[in-house]
Amino acid sequence: MTAGPSADDVVVGIDIGGTSIKGVLAGRDGTPRARFDCRTPVADGVDAVIEAVVRMAARLVDAAGDARPVAVGLVMPGVVDRAEGVARYSANIGWRELPIGRLVADRLGLPVAIEHDVRAAGLAEATEGAARGMRDVLYVSIGTGLAGALIAGGKLVHGAAGLAGEIGHVPAFPDGEPCACGQRGCAEAYASAASVSRRYARAAGGAAVPAEGVLARAAAGDAQARAVVDDAVVALTRMVLGVVLLADPEVILLGGGMAAAGTALTDPLGEGLQRALLWRPAPPVLASRFGSEAGARGAALIGWTAVGAASFPHSVTT
Ligand SMILES: [Zn+2]
Numbered sequence: 001m002t003a004g005p006s007a008d009d010v011v012v013g014i015d016i017g018g019t020s021i022k023g024v025l026a027g028r029d030g031t032p033r034a035r036f037d038c039r040t041p042v043a044d045g046v047d048a049v050i051e052a053v054v055r056m057a058a059r060l061v062d063a064a065g066d067a068r069p070v071a072v073g074l075v076m077p078g079v080v081d082r083a084e085g086v087a088r089y090s091a092n093i094g095w096r097e098l099p100i101g102r103l104v105a106d107r108l109g110l111p112v113a114i115e116h117d118v119r120a121a122g123l124a125e126a127t128e129g130a131a132r133g134m135r136d137v138l139y140v141s142i143g144t145g146l147a148g149a150l151i152a153g154g155k156l157v158h159g160a161a162g163l164a165g166e167i168g169h170v171p172a173f174p175d176g177e178p179c180a181c182g183q184r185g186c187a188e189a190y191a192s193a194a195s196v197s198r199r200y201a202r203a204a205g206g207a208a209v210p211a212e213g214v215l216a217r218a219a220a221g222d223a224q225a226r227a228v229v230d231d232a233v234v235a236l237t238r239m240v241l242g243v244v245l246l247a248d249p250e251v252i253l254l255g256g257g258m259a260a261a262g263t264a265l266t267d268p269l270g271e272g273l274q275r276a277l278l279w280r281p282a283p284p285v286l287a288s289r290f291g292s293e294a295g296a297r298g299a300a301l302i303g304w305t306a307v308g309a310a311s312f313p314h315s316v317t318t
Pocket of ligand 1: 182
């Protein structure tokens with residue numbers, strides 16, 4: 001790539017999740033020009049997942065028309081080594097030490113950059129979404145799991161081993177319920193969408209209710225739903241409290257599936273934080289802007305880094 005990216009250049013951004021793969025084709029203004037999604041063929045093995053990613057990327061390249069696709073950004077859960085382009089580990093998708101960057105680059109003939117999915121979603125929100133223009137942001141994704149992305153001083157924080165953001169495993173209730181990670185009392189065991197659904201089913205009996213339904217029942221006066229949601233809010237409050245004190249974010253953004261609850265979740269978390277912080281104002285807690293598309297938009301932003309370019313002038317760098 002001798003010449004720098006031009007105004008007609010576009011990138012492909014693909015968010016590889018445990019249940020679905022979402023892709024966008026985006027220009028330098030970040031707005032998707034095309035979008036596709038498909039089921040993640042986890043049951044068919046890692047090769048099938050890679051094949052689905054390559055197929056989607058090729059469709060997005062085809063959708064570019066007169067624009068020139070210059071790079072691909074891939075984001076995924078688990079442990080992601082962005083320097084080496086290797087997906088080190090994902091419990092959800094089942095891969096280990098997979099050189100996914102090289103595999104996809106070889107198939108498409110385009111440079112590929114990779115990143116963790118929640119970090120990419122936070123990057124998208126801080127760059128062009130609900131926290132646009134802010135340089136200190138905590139993004140929290142409440143989905144099947146619970147994780148965060150911290151942007152501090154305009155820079156996305158990765159950590160020494162690339163494990164920054166795993167705040168779902170902050171112990172919220174000492175000696176509390178077991179978490180899939182092996183610890184007890186993790187915030188994730190109380191406040192992820194899967195945990196809210198599971199804890200309500202256990203308390204109320206009967207068929208499983210998705211987390212959104214539990215929130216709705218709590219709002220309608222169901223005492224067991226109220227108790228589960230209250231525990232989730234306490235867990236989220238304890239989880240973010242230390243980050244607020246350490247990093248002083250300008251805003252806390254809630255993303256992921258459960259954030260669709262909007263103020264039913266943002267208001268009690270904001271109030272819980274303010275009750276806990278006696279001597280300083282709590283940062284506002286807001287819903288993210290891009291919802292389930294934040295990861296794919298973030299993947300497109302990451303794609304630009306493969307050709308040494310930011311997507312457009314903005315305040316946050318990777
Ligand atoms: Zn845990």
